[in-house]
Amino acid sequence: MLKILKYSFYDLMRSRWSYVYFAFYLLLGVVLLFLNNDLSKAVITLMNVIIVLVPLIGTIFGVMYYYNSQEFTELLLAQPIKRSSIFLGQYLGVALSLSMSLILGLGIPFVFYGLFESSAIWDFSLLLITGTFLTLIFTALAFNIALSNENKIKGFGYAILLWLFLAVIYDGLFLMTLILFEDYPLDKVSLIGTMLNPIDLSRTLILLKLDISALLGYTGAVFKQFFGTSFGLIVSFVMLTIWIVMPVLRIIFKSKKKDF
């Protein structure tokens, strides 16, 4: 598996897209800092970008890589290698190279700007951690979609739909549900609803840092316990890990059964 990981990783490192992705984040970081002159405000803007863009790029890139390397995959399948290690290796190769572009692309301008002397360092590292989690989750989801769909167009369609659903539509439905059932106690429902969507989950993680004063304005013991203590942080990270493990397990399961 490690060998395949290495191959896909180096393959991606040489590819144009990784550089484009890296350059994009580098530019974003530089421009934000140049325009804002304020680290904490730049972190807030970055949060909005990361939560929307990282999943999008993760899904598209994952699907694209799978379809592009299909011939190579078939060649590998002819060799005496475990199937799970082929696909996991490829998956980790994509996810890690994307995460690296993200971390380096954003990290470099912030470090030069004096991140280590600033109080925003924890917020910023939380941001990068969430970004990495999101990359891992959405690349895994993308591999799932690609494995289940031979048709490239269909695969891309589903991938974009998945992103659109989790990034926008889910929140719309969530909001509607909350407003419809506003007469009932909703604090547990709203927390569970957040847990079920990785984008919402990472958003809440960052909210815990940035908007804690507003979140504590709501009267509710469950909310208070969740947001007021480190309980929320721990549960969020556990859920994010589950969100990685589940799709990865499905990749293993699916790849074992699939006909090529």
Place this chain on the structure above:
Amino acid sequence: MKNIKITLLILVALLANRNGFAYQIEVCKTCPISTLSDGIAQAKDFDTITIKKGTYKEHNVIVNKPLTIIGENYPIIDGELKGEIITIISDNVTIDGLFIINVGTSYTEDYAAVRIKNSKNFKIQNLVLEKLFFGIYIEKSRDGKVFHNKIIGEAVEEYNSGNGIQLWYSKNIQIEHNFVQHVRDGIYLEFSNFCTIKNNVSALNVRYGLHFMFSNDDLYEDNTFENNGAGVAVMFSKRIKMFNNTFKENWGTASYGLLLKEINDAEIEGNTFEDNTIGINVEGSNRINYKHNTFKENGWAIKVKGACYTNIFTENNFLYNSFDIAYNSKVNDNAFDKNYWSSYTGYDLDKNGIGDIPYRPVKLFSYIVNRTPETIILLRSMFIDIIDFSEKVSPVFTPDDLLDNNPQIKKRKW
């Protein structure tokens, strides 16, 4: 010899009629006078009582003549939880440098460490009060000074704790450089007019840092209110001036930096509101000028709840608040002008420092959160940004005349 006799006679005469002469009385554990009450009983008007270092177990000490009571090296007056400790019922009393502890707690009477009753020209300074019920209780008194006191209580619940400094039907009192912690209300004014509250620090109190009730024409400035149940509550009062105070970290469901309820004609200038759940909560308050304030990283910078007319918000800084303004009605009679809003996204083509398109400080989402508080969990979601944007283009739920027509491009500095 004759001369000496005359001098002695004069001295005796002076002793007998000591008007205008202040005598020194010493109280210490080994002196002839070993308690404060004895000292007061022995003293004549305008004497000075010096209390040496030591522990004096006394309560219900009544100061009924104009005296100056000075503690040397902070002697401890221990009330042994039996009730009130010092009660002043005379004019022109000064108390300085005592360490007063163990005030009795009662559910029927407001026992205080120092109570000033129907008195004028008093001066209470350099006291340290600990384990108290009420700290300094000033009733029906005027022209007094309360300086440099340190009050540290142990309040946990509202119903069985007292206030640090309480004013009741008093007038023209100056409260400066005090430090109040862990009591119910740090400083409480009821029916007290023309008072000045300056340079105090009121922190970690169960209820409010500073609390006004039915008090008019008061001024408070340069105070710090930190980590209280709520920073300052101003209720049913007129013409209060609030200048250059800092309101910080008042977190919780009913926590405000500043709570205004039924307040008219107030001035709120140069204050800083930082990290509060709600910066200012305004209810039924009219004709208030908000100027040169900074609202930074609050949950809600300002929450307006009905029946607020002709309030003017000019030249304030709104920096990175989760919500800038929240309204619960569609009617607006308040003006916003020349503020800096960190979430303003307009442009300034003519480069005059004023944004070319007006700013709408009330978001649709804040309206939704008002209705269904649980939706707060969707804060900063992309879907919320989309509906906020559509509301901005054509307001339906939020007051459509609530605009800042001259939003600043650069943060305001004074």
